[in-house]
Amino acid sequence: MLPTAHRIVLLCALAAATAAASPQEEGNRYSLVIGNNSYISSPLQNAVNDARIIDKALKDSGFRSTLVENASQVALQSAVGEFLSKLGPNDTALFFYAGHGVQIENENFLVPVDFEAPDSVVAAKFRLFSVAQLLDGLRNRPKRSIVILDACRSNPIAQQKSLTAGLAQPQNAPNESYIVFSTGPGQTAADNPNGRNSYFSEALAVEIAKPGLTIEQVVNHTRATVSSETSGNQTPWALSSLKATFYFHTPANIEAENTSSMAAKWLADAKHLEQREEWDDAIERITEIIQKKAGGSLQQTAERRIGYLTARRDAQAAFDKGDYAGAAKEYEAAFKLDPFAIDAAFEGVTSYLLQDKLDQAIVLLHAIRVRGTSESTARAMKMLDELKAVNPLAAQETRAAIPAPPPVEEMFSGVRFGMPDWDGSRRVLASSPVDESRFVKDIEATAPPVPPPAENQEKGGDPTAQAAATQTELSLMLKSIFHVEISPTGETRDLLIKRATGGASNAGFLQLEGADKQIPVVYQGQVHYLPSKLALEPGKYEIKSIQDGQVVATQQVEITAGAPQKFEVKR
Amino acid sequence: MSPKSPRPASFRFGLALAALPLLAAAAWAAAGWTDRNEYDLVLKIRVEASPQKQLELLNQWKASYPKSEMRQVRRELFLSAYQALDDIPHMYETALEMSSEEPSNLVGVYWSTLLTPEIKGISKEMLEAGGKAARQLLSDLDTYFAPGQKPAGLTDADWQKQKVAAALLARRTIGWVEWQDGDLAAAETSFTEYLQQDSKSAEVTSWLGFVLAYQKRQIPAAWQLARASSMTGDGALPEVWRRQTDELADRLYAAYHGGIDGIDQLKTAAAASAVPPADFQVESAEGIRQRKAEDALNLADPELAAWLRIYKQLSGADGEKYFAETLKPAPLPQLRGTVVRATPADKPSEITLGLSSAQTEEVVLKVSVPYRSPAGPGTQISFKGNADSFSKEPFRLTVLADQENIVGWPDPPVKAPPPRTKKK
Numbered sequence: 001m002l003p004t005a006h007r008i009v010l011l012c013a014l015a016a017a018t019a020a021a022s023p024q025e026e027g028n029r030y031s032l033v034i035g036n037n038s039y040i041s042s043p044l045q046n047a048v049n050d051a052r053i054i055d056k057a058l059k060d061s062g063f064r065s066t067l068v069e070n071a072s073q074v075a076l077q078s079a080v081g082e083f084l085s086k087l088g089p090n091d092t093a094l095f096f097y098a099g100h101g102v103q104i105e106n107e108n109f110l111v112p113v114d115f116e117a118p119d120s121v122v123a124a125k126f127r128l129f130s131v132a133q134l135l136d137g138l139r140n141r142p143k144r145s146i147v148i149l150d151a152c153r154s155n156p157i158a159q160q161k162s163l164t165a166g167l168a169q170p171q172n173a174p175n176e177s178y179i180v181f182s183t184g185p186g187q188t189a190a191d192n193p194n195g196r197n198s199y200f201s202e203a204l205a206v207e208i209a210k211p212g213l214t215i216e217q218v219v220n221h222t223r224a225t226v227s228s229e230t231s232g233n234q235t236p237w238a239l240s241s242l243k244a245t246f247y248f249h250t251p252a253n254i255e256a257e258n259t260s261s262m263a264a265k266w267l268a269d270a271k272h273l274e275q276r277e278e279w280d281d282a283i284e285r286i287t288e289i290i291q292k293k294a295g296g297s298l299q300q301t302a303e304r305r306i307g308y309l310t311a312r313r314d315a316q317a318a319f320d321k322g323d324y325a326g327a328a329k330e331y332e333a334a335f336k337l338d339p340f341a342i343d344a345a346f347e348g349v350t351s352y353l354l355q356d357k358l359d360q361a362i363v364l365l366h367a368i369r370v371r372g373t374s375e376s377t378a379r380a381m382k383m384l385d386e387l388k389a390v391n392p393l394a395a396q397e398t399r400a401a402i403p404a405p406p407p408v409e410e411m412f413s414g415v416r417f418g419m420p421d422w423d424g425s426r427r428v429l430a431s432s433p434v435d436e437s438r439f440v441k442d443i444e445a446t447a448p449p450v451p452p453p454a455e456n457q458e459k460g461g462d463p464t465a466q467a468a469a470t471q472t473e474l475s476l477m478l479k480s481i482f483h484v485e486i487s488p489t490g491e492t493r494d495l496l497i498k499r500a501t502g503g504a505s506n507a508g509f510l511q512l513e514g515a516d517k518q519i520p521v522v523y524q525g526q527v528h529y530l531p532s533k534l535a536l537e538p539g540k541y542e543i544k545s546i547q548d549g550q551v552v553a554t555q556q557v558e559i560t561a562g563a564p565q566k567f568e569v570k571r
Numbered sequence: 572m573s574p575k576s577p578r579p580a581s582f583r584f585g586l587a588l589a590a591l592p593l594l595a596a597a598a599w600a601a602a603g604w605t606d607r608n609e610y611d612l613v614l615k616i617r618v619e620a621s622p623q624k625q626l627e628l629l630n631q632w633k634a635s636y637p638k639s640e641m642r643q644v645r646r647e648l649f650l651s652a653y654q655a656l657d658d659i660p661h662m663y664e665t666a667l668e669m670s671s672e673e674p675s676n677l678v679g680v681y682w683s684t685l686l687t688p689e690i691k692g693i694s695k696e697m698l699e700a701g702g703k704a705a706r707q708l709l710s711d712l713d714t715y716f717a718p719g720q721k722p723a724g725l726t727d728a729d730w731q732k733q734k735v736a737a738a739l740l741a742r743r744t745i746g747w748v749e750w751q752d753g754d755l756a757a758a759e760t761s762f763t764e765y766l767q768q769d770s771k772s773a774e775v776t777s778w779l780g781f782v783l784a785y786q787k788r789q790i791p792a793a794w795q796l797a798r799a800s801s802m803t804g805d806g807a808l809p810e811v812w813r814r815q816t817d818e819l820a821d822r823l824y825a826a827y828h829g830g831i832d833g834i835d836q837l838k839t840a841a842a843a844s845a846v847p848p849a850d851f852q853v854e855s856a857e858g859i860r861q862r863k864a865e866d867a868l869n870l871a872d873p874e875l876a877a878w879l880r881i882y883k884q885l886s887g888a889d890g891e892k893y894f895a896e897t898l899k900p901a902p903l904p905q906l907r908g909t910v911v912r913a914t915p916a917d918k919p920s921e922i923t924l925g926l927s928s929a930q931t932e933e934v935v936l937k938v939s940v941p942y943r944s945p946a947g948p949g950t951q952i953s954f955k956g957n958a959d960s961f962s963k964e965p966f967r968l969t970v971l972a973d974q975e976n977i978v979g980w981p982d983p984p985v986k987a988p989p990p991r992t993k994k995k
Binding site: 220371 | 781
């Protein structure tokens with residue numbers, strides 16, 4: 001369930017729009033992300049960083065995102081124009097803004113970095129960017145629009161120029177839109193001067209990145225985090241007209257997710273609609289739950305509620321037609337189905353009174369005295385007082401003490417106090433999976449990336465590389481015994497010029513001598529024993545004597561064409 | 572509230588309707604209301620559609636009636652409102668409050684258990700409380716889910732199913748708490764126990780994979796992570812994490828094996844089984860390097876390679892066993908050594924050889940028929956024979972060989988023919 005009434009007085013908030021629908025119905029996702037720090041007056045620290053992390057989170061969730069940093073008025077208008085021109089009828093549009101925002105005469109404006117306040121407030125409007133203009137541009141253009149405004153920071157620009165800091169509730173939100181403000185009424189959003197990002201944007205980016213969350217869940221989680229981190233001083237706020245669920249990252253099992261989370265949403269919607277006495281719409285929502293076979297407690301609740309809502313709708317219709325008998329019957333039916341629907345009982349009383357059926361009205365008034373609030377009870381008592389002169393039952397009722405109200409368990413039908421909400425707990429687990437990415441990152445830090453396949457070695461490519469690899473392997477194998485390894489130094493190879501033609505070898509020779517004929521000499525993946533004459537390309541070579549895997553001596557020799565070099569191998 | 576069945580509705584309703592003051596007073600007490608204003612507040616909460624407004628009213632109730640008999644009911648309503656707002660941290664706080672006031676309270680214990688792994692940056696105290704709740708849930712499972720506690724409208728089978736699910740939830744949290752406490756071995760056991768009951772939980776499978784990875788057991792970890800990422804449908808990991816987990820499995824496999832050749836077989840096998848078969852092995856990168864090195868030396872110098880293999884085994888911890896069970900029963904491969912000493916000097920039958928180096932006495936070669944000529948130190952010979960005895964300290968392998976299996980022994984010097992004398 002989402003808050004409704006007190007949204008009207010909101011000054012600041014974040015907005016995100018979600019649209020439901022299966023991925024097949026999705027068009028493209030476009031986002032425009034703006035972060036303004038470099039104000040001529042009152043620069044901010046974190047707005048650009050905020051825009052960057054949101055831009056990244058959106059790109060990771062499939063948005064084609066455009067990031068604009070420190071936008072002047074011209075840049076802002078141009079970016080928005082380009083953004084709107086991209087949008088097609090099946091697309092999702094997301095606009096994110098971090099920076100200063102003000103309201104003038106209940107209209108919201110974003111503040112470009114080159115804003116210099118003129119003398120008059122009216123003139124100021126023409127140097128700012130109108131949110132209403134953006135919302136108008138979004139109307140009927142994309143399939144759904146999400147507007148997120150982190151523009152409610154403490155705002156000296158507004159103070160200096162007698163403008164109102166923060167934003168007002170937009171009056172022209174398009175259909176299928178979700179508008180989020182970074183804070184609630186009477187609150188100022190923190191720029192978080194000790195951090196790199198505002199509390200709001202930081203939490204929002206984290207939640208957007210989480211898989212399988214609906215936009216409502218993203219904003220709810222963000223709200224909980226921001227509220228907790230600011231000790232309740234900042235509570236993000238949202239305004240939705242989305243009819244379907246929108247996911248930043250679509251869950252793997254979208255069908256199951258949709259059924260369960262949608263059913264919960266519809267149930268909440270139905271309760272709001274019921275509160276506003278919009279019976280047809282409430283019935284429609286409840287019917288959807290039943291038809292979708294959501295299962296569990298949600299379906300049970302829906303099945304219990306449908307009769308009540310139908311009775312209320314029919315009662316209302318009958319009453320409007322002047323059919324008070326029909327209305328009374330339906331109100332009574334509704335009251336039986338929900339004995340705490342005190343308003344239905346009063347309507348029933350009225351319907352009976354209009355037919356002069358006093359006894360039936362008094363029975364209902366008795367029931368109101370049992371289950372109604374003190375206010376309802378007093379109202380019932382007043383009616384009984386008026387009736388007692390003409391009806392002895394009313395007189396008797398007025399003499400009786402106020403009956404004790406029923407116990408709490410009776411009030412919440414369908415709720416089993418003392419017993420967990422099993423279905424609800426499954427929804428929590430499904431909608432808030434434990435964040436595994438931190439463990440993945442942790443472990444990745446200790447495990448090297450997957451190496452590319454060693455094609456040369458496997459497929460017999462570069463023979464020099466193969467020889468080098470074999471040399472390494474031999475070196476490993478001979479680790480335990482004294483041996484000698486010969487390898488060219490780096491400078492040899494790059495400078496080597498070979499003859500292009502001719503069969504005559506350009507090689508030089510290294511003559512290895514030594515008393516111990518058992519000492520292995522490793523060169524180019526081959527093992528040689530003393531005495532040995534190796535043909536080498538001209539260049540510099542390193543001769544390493546190795547004992548127990550440690551280099552115990554190193555010597556460099558330079559081989560030149562035709563001139564043999566001698567080397568005495570000694571332990 | 573302890574897991575007791577609520578008062579029968581008909582009884583309560585009857586009492587509520589009664590107009591007699593005495594009866595009403597009794598009902599009042601039974602209902603648990605402090606006064607009518609308290610009831611008014613709760614009725615407003617009941618009617619309110621907005622969870623945020625419900626919270627405001629609940630807080631008002633809490634402030635006005637802090638010691639209400641219905642404190643736990645109130646907390647349940649708080650839970651419900653927070654749940655509607657997806658406010659997990661506050662749900663958790665509320666659940667802990669419930670189990671703190673009444674440690675056996677099923678709702679408090681259940682939600683504390685369920686939510687403990689969901690809380691980011693959880694404090695040590697909260698983690699401990701979550702673990703305690705999970706153990707409480709597990710130890711009192713039979714009480715909580717006794718047939719008499721079954722809510723009306725639920726079948727016996729569903730009630731039993733709920734019990735199994737609660738037990739699994741408790742094991743999940745116990746393992747999680749052990750893991751976060753750094754007791755990886757205990758966490759591994761708990762998650763393994765969980766998976767024995769429910770092998771299709773991608774979440775717990777991946778947690779087991781992480782716990783194994785933290786213990787540097789890359790291949791078992793890769794197995795579990797690959798398995799977790801292979802799962803689809805109910806209980807599957809969210810797509811983003813499924814991909815990350817799959818990539819991590821590759822990474823761990825490659826870290827151990829040196830590349831990802833063979834990973835597909837592992838993934839196929841892991842998708843089909845919760846645990847690797849007993850004979851499942853993956854060669855380590857170090858093992859591969861060693862094998863390649865042996866292959867290279869085998870090609871370059873097979874005699875030296877053969878000796879290094881034998882030497883490594885003999886000088887290892889199980890050297891004597893290797894000698895008795897492997898080396899002695901079969902003929903030795905061809906080896907090469909340098910003569911250090913040959914005795915007796917004129918007709919040697921016992922030749923001491925160095926195989927790793929010319930100076931190291933390692934092998935004593937006993938020839939069945941003494942040579943008729945000596946060989947000086949530094950002479951290189953190749954030989955085949957049978958191992959006869961072995962001593963580790965000092966290292967000495969005695970080999971019996973025939974002269975025809977020894978190559979490189981110097982021929983006896985050719986005697987100069989006697990000078991010719993003229994016959995007279």
